[in-house]
Amino acid sequence: MSADPRPIDTVPTPPHPREVLIHALSDLLQGCRNVAVGAVSPLPGSAALLARARSDGACRVTLLGSRRHTYFTDGGRELFDCAGQGRIDAFFLSGVQIDGAANINLTCLGDPQRPKARFSGAFGSAYLYFVVPRVILFREEHDRRIFVPKVDYISAPGATAPGVWRPGGPHALVTGLCVMAFDRARGRFRLRSVHPGHTVEEVLDNTGFDVDLPDSVPETPVPTASTLALLRGPVAAEVAETYPRFAADLFGATPSH
Numbered sequence: 001m002s003a004d005p006r007p008i009d010t011v012p013t014p015p016h017p018r019e020v021l022i023h024a025l026s027d028l029l030q031g032c033r034n035v036a037v038g039a040v041s042p043l044p045g046s047a048a049l050l051a052r053a054r055s056d057g058a059c060r061v062t063l064l065g066s067r068r069h070t071y072f073t074d075g076g077r078e079l080f081d082c083a084g085q086g087r088i089d090a091f092f093l094s095g096v097q098i099d100g101a102a103n104i105n106l107t108c109l110g111d112p113q114r115p116k117a118r119f120s121g122a123f124g125s126a127y128l129y130f131v132v133p134r135v136i137l138f139r140e141e142h143d144r145r146i147f148v149p150k151v152d153y154i155s156a157p158g159a160t161a162p163g164v165w166r167p168g169g170p171h172a173l174v175t176g177l178c179v180m181a182f183d184r185a186r187g188r189f190r191l192r193s194v195h196p197g198h199t200v201e202e203v204l205d206n207t208g209f210d211v212d213l214p215d216s217v218p219e220t221p222v223p224t225a226s227t228l229a230l231l232r233g234p235v236a237a238e239v240a241e242t243y244p245r246f247a248a249d250l251f252g253a254t255p256s257h
C-alpha cells in the first residue's frame with residue numbers, strides 16, 4: 001500500500017459528488033465484518049475499501065475481479081457458497097431500472113418478448129439478493145427512467161411471498177442525489193438524507209415511485225478531511241487495481257504496488 005503524500009491536516013479540495021456517494025455507501029457498512037463487491041461496481045468497491053481502511057482491521061473486503069483484495073480462490077462460485085452459508089454481511093446491486101418495491105432490472109427495457117434494449121442480465125444477483133442480509137442498491141444517475149413505478153423485467157425481486165426462506169434482501173439505496181432506507185416490513189423506501197447541493201423536491205421530482213418522508217430530512221454527511229485523505233490516497237490506489245480508469249478519472253490514482 002503506498003503512503004498518502006498529503007498530510008491529513010491540510011484542507012482538501014471539497015468532496016466530489018462521487019466521493020459523497022462513496023462515503024454514504026461506506027457509512028452503510030458499519031458493523032459489517034465481511035463485505036463482498038460484485039461485477040461493474042467501482043463506487044461500491046471504493047466504499048468497501050474505505051470501510052475496511054476505517055475499521056481497524058475488523059472489516060474484510062472481497063472485490064470480484066481483484067487479485068489483491070479478495071479472500072476467495074474460486075471467484076464467484078466461492079462468493080455464492082460463502083453467501084449461502086451466511087458468511088457475507090453486505091453486497092451491492094444496481095439496475096438499469098429499480099422500482100419502489102426494490103425490484104431490480106438488469107435484463108432488458110420494454111416488453112421482454114420484444115426488448116428495446118438488452119443489458120447484462122442476471123447471474124448471481126437474484127440469489128445473492130435472497131441470502132445476503134444487507135444488500136445495498138446503488139445507481140449514480142437519479143431520474144425517472146431509472147427509478148420507475150414498476151420495472152419492465154424483474155431480474156431480482158425486492159420482496160418475497162410469506163413462507164419463503166429469505167434471510168437477505170434490500171437494505172438501502174444510494175444515488176447521486178440521496179440515501180433511502182428500505183423498510184422490508186412495509187416494502188417501501190424512506191428518504192434518509194439528501195446530498196449537499198440537492199433538495200427533497202429534486203429527489204421526488206426525479207423518482208417515479210412513492211417514497212416515505214420523515215418530518216425533516218437531513219443532509220448526507222460528507223467525508224471529513226482525514227477520511228478524504230484516506231480515500232484519495234491509499235484507498236484510491238487499491239481501487240485502481242480493479243478499476244484503473246475509474247480511479248484515474250476520479251482520484252488521479254494509479255495502482256499501489
Ligand SMILES: CC(=O)SCCNC(=O)CCNC(=O)[C@H](O)C(C)(C)COP(=O)(O)OP(=O)(O)OC[C@H]1O[C@@H](n2cnc3c(N)ncnc32)[C@H](O)[C@@H]1OP(=O)(O)O
Binds near residue numbers: 037064076097123124
Ligand atoms: C455476482 C454479481 O456480480 S451481481 C452484479 C453486481 N453488480 C451490479 O449490480 C452492477 C451491474 N451494473 C450494470 O450491469 C450496469 O451498470 C447497468 C445495467 C446498471 C447499467 O448499464 P450500463 O450499460 O452501464 O448503462 P449506461 O448508463 O451506460 O447506459 C447504457 C445505455 O442505456 C441507456 N439507459 C440506461 N438506463 C436506462 C433506462 N432506465 N431507461 C432507458 N435507457 C436507459 C443509456 O441512456 C445508454 O444509452 P446509449 O447507449 O444510447 O447512450
Ligand SMILES: O=C(O)/C=C/CC(=O)O
Binds near residue numbers: 106121122
Ligand atoms: O450477476 C448478476 O446477476 C449481474 C451482473 C451484472 C453484470 O455482470 O454486469
